[in-house]
Each structure stands twice: as C-alpha cells, then as structure tokens.
Amino acid sequence: xxxxxxxxxxxxxxxxxxxxxxxxxxxxxxxxxxxxxxxxxxxxxxxxxxxxxxxxxxxxxxxxxxxxxxxxxxxxxxxxxxxxxxxxxxxxxxxxxxxxxxxxxxxxxxxxxxxxxxxxxxxxxxxxxxxxxxxxxxxxxxxxxxxxxxxxxxxxxxxxxxxxxxxxxxxxxxxxxxxxxxxxxxxxxxxxxxxxxxxxxxxxxxxxxxxxxxxxxxxxxxxxxxxxxxxxxxxxxxxxxxxxxxxxxxxxx
Numbered sequence: 113x114x115x116x117x118x119x120x121x122x123x124x125x126x127x128x129x130x131x132x133x134x135x136x137x138x139x140x141x142x143x144x145x146x147x148x149x150x151x152x153x154x155x156x157x158x159x160x161x162x163x164x165x166x167x168x169x170x171x172x173x174x175x176x177x178x179x180x181x182x183x184x185x186x187x188x189x190x191x192x193x194x195x196x197x198x199x200x201x202x203x204x205x206x207x208x209x210x211x212x213x214x215x216x217x218x219x220x221x222x223x224x225x226x227x228x229x230x231x232x233x234x235x236x237x238x239x240x241x242x243x244x245x246x247x248x249x250x251x252x253x254x255x256x257x258x259x260x261x262x263x264x265x266x267x268x269x270x271x272x273x274x275x276x277x278x279x280x281x282x283x284x285x286x287x288x289x290x291x292x293x294x295x296x297x298x299x300x301x302x303x304x305x306x307x308x309x310x311x312x313x314x315x316x317x318x319x320x321x322x323x324x325x326x327x328x329x330x331x332x333x334x335x336x337x338x339x340x341x342x343x344x345x346x347x348x349x350x351x352x353x354x355x356x357x358x359x360x361x362x363x364x365x
Contacts, residue, residue: 196277265330
C-alpha cells in the first residue's frame with residue numbers, strides 16, 4: 113500500500129505495460145506466483161469498469177492468486193466503493209494502476225487485510241486505503257505493544273474492526289457512515305468529560321454530519337488523518353472541544 117516496498121515489481125512492470133496497451137479502457141489481470149497474467153475486461157463499458165468473466169477466472173482458481181490488478185485511466189488514485197467491496201469478496205489484495213494519456217504512476221495503490229500496514233504516523237492520505245477511518249481501524253488492529261514500538265501510548269490489545277467500503281465524499285451522497293456504523297462495531301457514546309485514551313471522536317468538517325474521526329492516545333494527544341495531509345499526532349484540546357461525539361469501544365455482545 114502506497115509507500116512501503118511493494119512486492120512483485122517485475123509483475124507490476126508487466127501490468128503497467130498492459131494498462132498502457134488497453135488505455136483508455138481499464139486493464140485487468142492477476143498476479144500468480146509472482147507473475148502478471150493479463151485478463152480480458154468483459155465489462156459492459158470497459159472505459160468505466162472492469163469485469164473478469166467467470167469462465168476466465170475458473171482457469172486460475174486452483175492457482176496461487178496473490179493479487180488482482182486493474183487500471184484507473186484518468187484516475188482516481190484510490191479505490192471506489194465497488195473496488196473495496198470486490199476486494200473484500202475476493203479475500204486477496206487488490207492493486208490499482210493509475211495512468212493518463214501520457215503518464216503512469218510509479219507506485220500502484222495496493223490494499224487489503226493481508227497487506228502490511230503503514231506506520232500510523234506520517235501516512236499520505238488516500239481515500240479508502242489510508243484515510244481517517246483506516247487510521248482508527250489500524251490503530252485498533254495493531255494494539256498496545258505494536259503501537260508502543262511507534263511511540264504511541266494505547267490501552268488495548270489488538271481489536272479487529274470491520275473494513276467498511278465507502279464512497280469518496282460519502283457525506284455529500286446521503287451516507288452517514290460513522291453514525292450508522294459505530295454501534296455495530298461495538299462502540300457506545302460517552303460524555304466528553306469521561307474521555308480517556310482508547311476512545312474515539314467524531315467531528316463535522318464543513319459538513320452537516322460527522323465526517324471525520326480520530327482517537328485519543330496517552331499524553332493528552334490525539335491521532336487523526338485529514339485529506340491532503342499526513343496522518344499526525346496533535347494536542348487533544350482543540351479537537352476534543354470540536355468533537356460532536358465521543359465513543360468508547362466495549363465490544364459486541
């Protein structure tokens with residue numbers, strides 16, 4: 113994902129060549145045992161979507177499929193909600209190659225539960241891959257010992273939260289992502305004055321609904337990830353006062 117030393121560089125060189133050959137259509141293929149295998153895009157409109165026909169996928173189901181790769185001609189440099197849903201169904205990592213008529217991104221966007229996590233602090237922002245929800249989820253996934261290695265004081269052992277597919281700018285599309293899902297994830301609302309390390313907060317940023325989240329850590333600090341910024345640690349005061357809701361994880365009964 114993003115800036116880590118991603119695997120299969122030779123395979124991605126082949127995937128990039130395939131993406132260029134198929135432009136302006138979306139290319140698609142598989143990485144199997146470290147080699148890129150191009151597939152036919154059978155989507156109804158291959159300039160806007162990709163689909164690998166079941167009869168073609170059937171040929172590879174007994175193989176070691178390590179990754180599903182497709183291109184985004186003209187962008188965006190992040191997965192769509194449909195991409196995130198497809199990755200979750202496939203249970204293998206996905207990658208996106210972004211290109212236009214002249215240029216092609218050096219580094220693919222790679223995501224999936226099996227992909228190594230970036231450090232919590234200093235991540236570049238990529239919707240659906242390294243955004244504010246990803247930061248909250250990954251903080252809980254890592255737990256106190258792994259976070260301590262990154263200089264972050266955290267009270268919980270590793271906790272798996274759901275990976276929730278989401279549209280970019282979901283708060284402008286009638287989706288109340290955080291409010292609709294926090295209770296299902298095992299959180300309950302608490303008063304601000306009861307907040308302690310390990311609690312999460314929700315904020316409205318130029319929105320009528322809560323569209324940003326972060327977590328309180330030790331040392332009276334928060335960590336969060338805003339668009340067009342690196343993920344960061346900041347003093348809790350101003351963010352705590354701006355929070356619309358404070359949430360505590362208590363697990364699912």
